[in-house]
Amino acid sequence: MKKSMICCLASVLVWSGAAWAGEYPADPLDSPMWDYRANEILGDAEVVFDDAVQVIVPQLAENQHVFPVTVDASALPDVKRIVIFADLNPIPVAIDYRPINARAFVATRIKLDQRTPVRAAVQTGDGRWHVSGVWVDAAGGGCSAPPVSRVKGDWAQHLGEMRGAAWPDHDDTRIRVSFRHPMDTGLVENISAYNIDTLSVTAADGTKLAEMSVFGAVAEDPVFTMIVKDAGEAPIAVSARDTAGLEFDGSVSRRAGVDLLAQAR
Amino acid sequence: MTISRRALLAAAASLPVAVAGHGLAATALAQQFATGYHPRAESIADGIWMVRGADEAIAMTNGGAIANSAFIATDEGTILFDPGPSREYALALTALAEEVTGKPVTRVYVSHLHPDHALGAAGFAPELLHALPETRRELVDEGEGFADGMYRILADWMKGTALVLPNGDVKPGDVTYGGRKLRLLALQGHSGGDLALLDHATGTLIAGDLVFNNRAPATPHADIAAWQKSLTELAAVPHNILLPGHGPLDTGGLNTGGLDTGGLDTGGQDAIAQTADWLGWLDGALHDAVAQGLDMAEAGNIAIPGRFAGVKLARYELQRSVSHFYPALEAELLPRL
Numbered sequence: 338m339k340k341s342m343i344c345c346l347a348s349v350l351v352w353s354g355a356a357w358a359g360e361y362p363a364d365p366l367d368s369p370m371w372d373y374r375a376n377e378i379l380g381d382a383e384v385v386f387d388d389a390v391q392v393i394v395p396q397l398a399e400n401q402h403v404f405p406v407t408v409d410a411s412a413l414p415d416v417k418r419i420v421i422f423a424d425l426n427p428i429p430v431a432i433d434y435r436p437i438n439a440r441a442f443v444a445t446r447i448k449l450d451q452r453t454p455v456r457a458a459v460q461t462g463d464g465r466w467h468v469s470g471v472w473v474d475a476a477g478g479g480c481s482a483p484p485v486s487r488v489k490g491d492w493a494q495h496l497g498e499m500r501g502a503a504w505p506d507h508d509d510t511r512i513r514v515s516f517r518h519p520m521d522t523g524l525v526e527n528i529s530a531y532n533i534d535t536l537s538v539t540a541a542d543g544t545k546l547a548e549m550s551v552f553g554a555v556a557e558d559p560v561f562t563m564i565v566k567d568a569g570e571a572p573i574a575v576s577a578r579d580t581a582g583l584e585f586d587g588s589v590s591r592r593a594g595v596d597l598l599a600q601a602r
Numbered sequence: 603m604t605i606s607r608r609a610l611l612a613a614a615a616s617l618p619v620a621v622a623g624h625g626l627a628a629t630a631l632a633q634q635f636a637t638g639y640h641p642r643a644e645s646i647a648d649g650i651w652m653v654r655g656a657d658e659a660i661a662m663t664n665g666g667a668i669a670n671s672a673f674i675a676t677d678e679g680t681i682l683f684d685p686g687p688s689r690e691y692a693l694a695l696t697a698l699a700e701e702v703t704g705k706p707v708t709r710v711y712v713s714h715l716h717p718d719h720a721l722g723a724a725g726f727a728p729e730l731l732h733a734l735p736e737t738r739r740e741l742v743d744e745g746e747g748f749a750d751g752m753y754r755i756l757a758d759w760m761k762g763t764a765l766v767l768p769n770g771d772v773k774p775g776d777v778t779y780g781g782r783k784l785r786l787l788a789l790q791g792h793s794g795g796d797l798a799l800l801d802h803a804t805g806t807l808i809a810g811d812l813v814f815n816n817r818a819p820a821t822p823h824a825d826i827a828a829w830q831k832s833l834t835e836l837a838a839v840p841h842n843i844l845l846p847g848h849g850p851l852d853t854g855g856l857n858t859g860g861l862d863t864g865g866l867d868t869g870g871q872d873a874i875a876q877t878a879d880w881l882g883w884l885d886g887a888l889h890d891a892v893a894q895g896l897d898m899a900e901a902g903n904i905a906i907p908g909r910f911a912g913v914k915l916a917r918y919e920l921q922r923s924v925s926h927f928y929p930a931l932e933a934e935l936l937p938r939l
């Protein structure tokens with residue numbers, strides 16, 4: 338818990354304080370916000386555009402409130418951070434993932450406020466950022482419309498309910514976990530920002546597997562998919578905390594995933 | 603308020619297309635506007651014409667004219683089944699109908715709420731428009747949102763298109779209009795209210811979006827179990843030919859003259875069977891994807907069976923369906939922690 342806060346604080350410092358030391362490489366997506374976002378998010382570390390970072394998204398944003406993004410950077414060695422961001426969102430960064438003992442792979446869903454590049458910036462141990470992304474066309478309002486559960490009024494009854502499971506994935510374990518949470522952006526009238534802001538994954542023996550800072554650009558009722566380097570049968574603990582200080586704890590087991598697989602065709 | 607929002611959206615929509623390089627130069631798009639809609643009518647049975655939509659997604663290049671419509675000539679005037687995506691398109695259909703049938707459009711059926719079928723209602727007086735009561739309810743809830751979305755994508759194509767609600771409530775059963783005996787079928791599953799129409803004299807079944815033919819079914823308001831039930835009911839309606847909501851005319855329909863569907867040929871020519879097959883596969887495949895631990899973007903990239911190789915927009919509609927169904931499936935299948 339203390340550790341998560343320090344990580345969170347550290348990333349905020351990086352995004353607000355870094356001086357722009359020089360030119361970034363020309364953006365293959367030709368985004369009007371590239372230099373600004375690169376300075377804000379990546380700071381003065383070296384930046385390269387790199388197809389080894391796979392940003393997997395659907396052909397279209399059918400629902401701009403829930404746009405799935407999967408990042409697979411497992412072709413890169415020694416990945417320290419995976420940041421998912423959308424240049425033209427009012428809250429650009431969705432997640433800052435640190436796969437401590439985990440594969441360089443993460444999936445979640447984000448809100449899109451308009452047509453924007455959606456990118457992953459992947460930092461390797463040498464400090465270099467490897468960036469890849471794609472333009473996504475979206476209708477307006479992904480960040481400035483109230484969450485469904487706010488409109489229905491039932492968000493408080495289900496707040497923090499967690500679902501999930503774990504599956505064997507080659508030599509590792511794929512874990513998926515979902516939370517009921519409004520993930521308020523603070524951009525909707527009369528509803529202040531309120532979101533899950535940290536997530537951590539811990540093995541049964543206490544080994545920290547992964548950590549994540551989470552921001553209001555992540556979709557309502559967030560879902561996270563990670564692949565951790567733990568092949569054991571023991572449950573893996575997932576805990577999250579939101580900006581009101583509420584903690585949500587649960588654990589996923591491979592047994593649940595194997596049971597689900599048995600039901601598949 | 604609505605108008606200024608639309609004007610804004612329209613302005614915003616015109617920008618990104620030029621920047622995006624969707625493969626079309628701005629001049630080509632301008633030309634598209636200048637030439638407008640040119641629907642064509644094809645005779646499919648005695649006194650019935652089909653107007654084919656493009657087997658594509660809604661886009662600037664087609665003006666949203668992607669759904670099929672039909673004209674039915676009667677002594678009273680022409681019946682139009684589905685007025686299409688916009689006022690301009692509806693006006694083009696009106697002119698075309700009068701040209702081929704010799705009689706003006708005097709009745710319009712709106713099969714369901716989706717904008718590619720329903721927003722052309724803007725080209726008609728509400729008294730001429732008929733729909734299922736459920737369709738009107740859904741249009742009240744979602745019609746304005748659809749109109750905004752269509753303005754964003756289609757800009758000038760949509761000019762003058764405001765939401766117009768049908769006045770007439772369709773009651774299921776046999777009706778005679780202008781000497782023509784029709785059966786109106788009140789079904790659901792593609793949306794909350796799906797109207798299909800059988801012309802008794804010719805055995806022409808006009809199925810709306812309950813049936814897609816060699817074009818993948820769209821599921822934004824779908825209830826798959828209810829849709830499958832409606833398809834079973836449609837298969838039991840004796841008919842010679844079937845006009846689907848999207849895709850080509852299906853001439854492989856039943857011709858049993860009775861309700862026995864035992865001889866239904868599901869060998870791949872029948873659009874009802876193909877739609878049911880796709881929906882069954884989709885439902886199972888999405889369940890399996892959740893059971894295997896896939897996230898949404900991964901689920902949208904699963905293999906599509908070879909028997910759907912000839913189905914247009916298969917990947918596109920699969921990815922849309924993932925968006926429509928996946929979060930609810932996860933909530934149903936993943937265990938509580």
Ligand SMILES: [Zn+2]
Binds near residue numbers: 714716811
């Ligand atoms: Zn439809």
